Amino acid sequence: MSSNTAATTRDGAASPEPQEDTEPKPVPTLVVDALTVRFSGLVALDNVSFTVAPGTIHALIGPNGAGKSTCFNVVSGVYRATAGAVRYAGKDLTRLAPHRIARLAVARTFQNIVLTHGTVADNLMLGRHSLTRAGFTSTALRLPQAVREQRRHRERAAEIADFLGLGPAFDKPVGSLAYGDRKRVEMARALCMEPKLLLLDEPVAGMHPTERVAMAETIAKVRDALGISILIVEHDMGLIMRIADSVTVLDFGRLIADGTPERVQRDPAVISAYLGTPAQDEGTQP
Ligand SMILES: Nc1ncnc2c1ncn2[C@@H]1O[C@H](COP(=O)(O)OP(=O)(O)OP(=O)(O)O)[C@@H](O)[C@H]1O
Structure with missing residues (x-):
């Protein structure tokens, strides 16, 4: 990070604040309003707000x-809603294709690792793609402006990698990294899109306990440093x-149930929903 844009987090670590020429826009509220999704006869989501x-x-x-997952997939534009709306930044996301939702600074990660090729840097630069102004021809011809822009994006990708503890792995092939680090690359790629809303789909699935704790700290650090939802x-x-503020x-x-973690955890309906189903793992019981 260049020194004139450097900021620090609560714990004193360098913060990857977006380098924007203009005042950063406020983070919008996401409102899921009476969302219903039906698959043939099955009601996967029933009037959820x-x-x-x-x-x-x-x-x-x-x-x-x-x-x-159905709810998550409607918010990111992968599934269509049967009824209801998802309001964000003055738009109804249920009417937008995934790439238009991404343009509203909404980024998502996937439950299963989808990044297997290239270096960490290559994968993070994919995340920068939607922010790149230079066209294919000027990049291919290595015109000075395109070269400068690529350099800026690479520096920003390196900052985000550092922030997620991936600095030393920046030029390594993703395939050579430990599972937990590959999940971090997935999150770093999403952060490279400079989101105001980050959708994380099971970010610690498959991780061992130490990796889970570290990832939880990282997610909280992202919220605190960037102020994003x-x-x-x-x-x-x-x-x-x-780490959740609300559940x-x-x-x-x-x-x-809907509320703070403490309230939800004590809710009899929640306790009965979980006790009525087999536990996923040792951490599943509320
Ligand atoms: N594309 C689809 N076509 C048909 N049914 C679907 C589809 N996606 C989800 N469902 C069904 O909708 C219901 C809700 O599924 P969903 O995957 O959203 O639940 P979930 O809470 O994410 O579950 P899990 O924790 O097991 O991932 C399930 O009955 C599922 O079988």
Whole structure:
């Protein structure tokens, strides 16, 4: 990070604040309003409403088949809603294709690792692609402006890699990294899009306990340093209780609880929904 833009987080670490020429835009509120999704006869989401306040970590939890991924996929434009709306930055996301949603500074990660080729730098530069102004021809011809722009993007990608603890791996092939680091690359790629809303789909799935704790700290650090909103689907209840500001609980497509982690954890409907289903892992019980 260039010294004139450097900022520090609460813990004193360098913060990857976006380098914007103009005043940064405020983080919009995400409003999920009476969302219903039907697949043939099955109601995957039934009139679900909740709000993600700017700069907060909002968790979407629930037993298997509760409708979490369906909700996540509607917000990111992968699934169509049957009814209801998802309002964000003055738009209804249910009417937009994924690339138009991405242009509203909404980035998502995937549950399963999709990055297997190239170096960490290559993958992070993919995340910068939508922010690149230079066209294919000027980049291919290595025109000075295009070269300068590429250099700026690479520096920014390196800052984000550093922030996520991937600095030493920046020029290494993604395939050579440990599983936990590859999950971090996925998150770094999403952050390279400079999102105001980050959608994390099971960011610690498959990680061992030490990696999970480290990732939880990183997610909280991203919220604190960047002030962006994070919507997270995750089965690891311990992680959710540690870092979430608010939690929405789904069961059989319906919202059964919504509130702070402490309140939701004590809610009888939540306890009964979880006790009625087999535990995913040791962290699943509320
Ligand atoms: N593309 C689809 N076509 C048909 N049914 C679907 C589709 N996607 C999800 N469903 C169904 O919708 C319901 C909700 O599924 P969803 O994957 O959203 O739940 P989930 O809470 O994410 O579950 P898990 O924790 O197991 O991932 C399930 O009954 C599922 O089988």
